Amino acid sequence: MNILMKGFFYNGKGYAEGNRVLLHMLHRSGYNVKALPRDFNRERKIALTDKEYRYIRHLESTALTSNDIFLNRDVGFRMGARPDFRVNIGHTTFETDRIPADWVPILNKFDEVWVQCRFNIKTFRDSGVKVPLRFIPYFFDDKRYVLKGDEMQLPLREDSYKFLSVFQLCERKGYDLLIRAYLDEFGPKDDTALVIKVRGPDETPRLIRELEAHSKPASKRPTVHIVDRMMPTPELLSLYRACDAFVLPTRGEGWGRPIFEAMIMAMPTIATDWSGQAEYMNERNSYPVEVERLVRIKNNPDYAMYNGHKWAEPSVEDLRKKMRHVYEHRSEAKAVGKRALKELLEKYNMASVERKVKAELEKFRKR
Secondary structure (H helix, E strand, C coil): CEEEEEECCCCCCHHHHHHHHHHHHHHHCCCEEEEEECCCHHHCCCCCCHHHHHHHHHHHCCCCCCCCEEEEECCHHHCCCCCCCCEEEEECCCCCCCCCCCHHHHHCCCCEEEECCHHHHHHHHHHCCCCCEEECCCCCCCCCCCCCCCCCCCCCCCCCEEEEEECCCCHHHCHHHHHHHHHHHCCCCCCEEEEEEECCHHHHHHHHHHHHCCCCCHHHCCEEEEEECCCCHHHHHHHHHHCCEEEECCCCCCCCHHHHHHHHCCCCEEEECCCHHHHCCCCCCCEEECEEEEEECCCCCCCHHHCCCEEEEECHHHHHHHHHHHHHCHHHHHHHHHHHHHHHHHHHCHHHHHHHHHHHHHCCCCC
């Protein structure tokens, strides 16, 4: 079958990373697949290796001999079914208790919609999506996530206990809660460091303002180190290896790529017990943070489409408690991280995800 796959491919964001893996998967499975990038030129080659770049460029030139399947993986409002293809499949995700109302008619024009978590099965259906919804877990190259390898050199004490957080700087990620909990809980007598990795230097001033606004005097604060740039996956994995635990008090996720990555890197992981990551997080393999309540979103400074929806408000008290526990019970935390690696690779390895994808596609061959 001939497949036209449209989406981001050339940047370092979650959609593009997943699209690259899915593109490989389709090609490897024997489908005649053509890549149709919607990247802006200025984003090309950011966070890609030369080999990845050449591979996508090669698949842009594929000649389709028939219009069998159009697969559009993107943010909902950017998507659109194509009537010139026999079958249209949309793949998207959302992080709150519903999807924007203007997404619903767009998604209902597809033959089916793929989502990454059962949380979205419910939120999409409750929002009015009528077409079949299929649960297809997150796409990642499990062969790349190896525990042994290069470790990023950080300007921190080698024996400091390093908490890592990776996110795009926006309110949804709960960075304000993270900074408050870390600075409240730890001090200079605790040999800790919080390593915060954001996407670029333009995000750093907002992060620094949040740090400076905390009431604790600078002399009594624990160490915070900021990494503000995009990275190819191999370099990002070297950052995971250089740190001891992962923490992200997010207010909502469609899957939680950095959370999942940390867990398959065997890091003890602390994250909010709500939304997409609840698909794979549990009390055995991680440290879920309690949710105080769901709150109505108002005047969101990052994305107006969230306004009027609800998302989680993680408990800062429980976040502090979980961070302190991991810091003081390191052997236990390592064992929890190893259990996460084992559980997630057994359940979400790419061979099993590839079988799910092929089963969904092959049912259309008879049409």
